[in-house]
Amino acid sequence: MSLPPVIAIDGPTASGKGTVASLVAQKLGFHYLDSGALYRLVALASEKQGIDSKNGPELGLLIPKLLISFSNHQIFLNGEEVTDTIRTENIGLRASVVAVHPEVRLALVDLQRSFRQSPGLVADGRDMGSVIFPDAVLKVFLTATASARAERRYKQLIAKGISAKLSDLLQDLQERDARDSSRGAAPLIIAKDAKVLETSDLSIDQAVKTVLDCYQSSIA
Ligand code: DC
Numbered sequence: 357m358s359l360p361p362v363i364a365i366d367g368p369t370a371s372g373k374g375t376v377a378s379l380v381a382q383k384l385g386f387h388y389l390d391s392g393a394l395y396r397l398v399a400l401a402s403e404k405q406g407i408d409s410k411n412g413p414e415l416g417l418l419i420p421k422l423l424i425s426f427s428n429h430q431i432f433l434n435g436e437e438v439t440d441t442i443r444t445e446n447i448g449l450r451a452s453v454v455a456v457h458p459e460v461r462l463a464l465v466d467l468q469r470s471f472r473q474s475p476g477l478v479a480d481g482r483d484m485g486s487v488i489f490p491d492a493v494l495k496v497f498l499t500a501t502a503s504a505r506a507e508r509r510y511k512q513l514i515a516k517g518i519s520a521k522l523s524d525l526l527q528d529l530q531e532r533d534a535r536d537s538s539r540g541a542a543p544l545i546i547a548k549d550a551k552v553l554e555t556s557d558l559s560i561d562q563a564v565k566t567v568l569d570c571y572q573s574s575i576a
Contacts, residue, residue, distance in 0.1 A: 362472060362479060362484075363386070363477070363479070363492060364494070364495045365479070365484065365496045365567070367499055368533050368544060369505065369509075370500075371500050372560065376498060376560065376567060377480035378480075380478050380564055380571075381478035384568075386476040386477055387471055387472075388478050391481030392451065392481055393426075395455045395460075396442035397422065397424055400433060401434070409450055412458065412459040412460060416457065424467070449528060456540075456541065472489070486547045494551070494567075494570055494574045495550035495551065496551050496567055497546045497552045498553050498555055499553070502526060502529060510522050513525075
């Protein structure tokens with residue numbers, strides 16, 4: 357029996373992949389995996405437990421003990437609702453530090469693959485097409501210039517009533533890009549069979565439509 361289809365959507369931070377991926381999943385009636393949320397949960401849990409973000413082995417041992425659940429657009433960690441808590445810049449930066457460790461990445465593989473359920477899955481992250489779902493029926497790499505991404509992040513934060521400085525956001529984002537791309541384990545790379553979609557000048561709707569069109573042609 358063949359496995360349910362996967363659409364892998366990878367890209368750098370604030371490239372719009374989360375928004376695009378969840379809308380594509382909604383349109384197709386597919387499940388959705390926000391893999392970045394898992395790294396953010398590890399960042400939050402390890403911070404709470406006082407585990408050094410540089411201690412890969414200890415972080416790897418922590419992961420099987422975590423109780424993680426996604427339900428109705430809410431995320432729970434050990435019974436506590438942490439949907440917004442994991443979205444801060446501080447947790448995002450820490451997530452990119454913990455994600456460097458092979459022990460952490462390995463401990464999250466099976467959990468990520470368990471989201472592959474009928475009728476299909478849209479998964480977003482950094483290594484969905486290259487490592488976690490190499491047999492994805494469609495691999496998309498979303499990009500946008502660093503300044504376009506910083507500006508999007510700025511608008512999102514301001515809309516949520518969170519104060520932010522554009523220059524700081526740009527600097528954080530460049531720092532994370534550098535760390536996510538240069539790490540040894542599953543770095544942010546464009547899978548060789550991925551379709552690159554530059555979104556700086558695309559609306560969300562245009563990006564969603566492009567991905568859906570690509571999917572239709574890939575299964576035709
Ligand atoms: O997509 P995001 O900003 O929520 O991800 C937070 C961090 O998690 C990101 O800086 C790197 C890491 N990450 C990863 O290494 N691999 C993934 N598949 C997803 C996220």
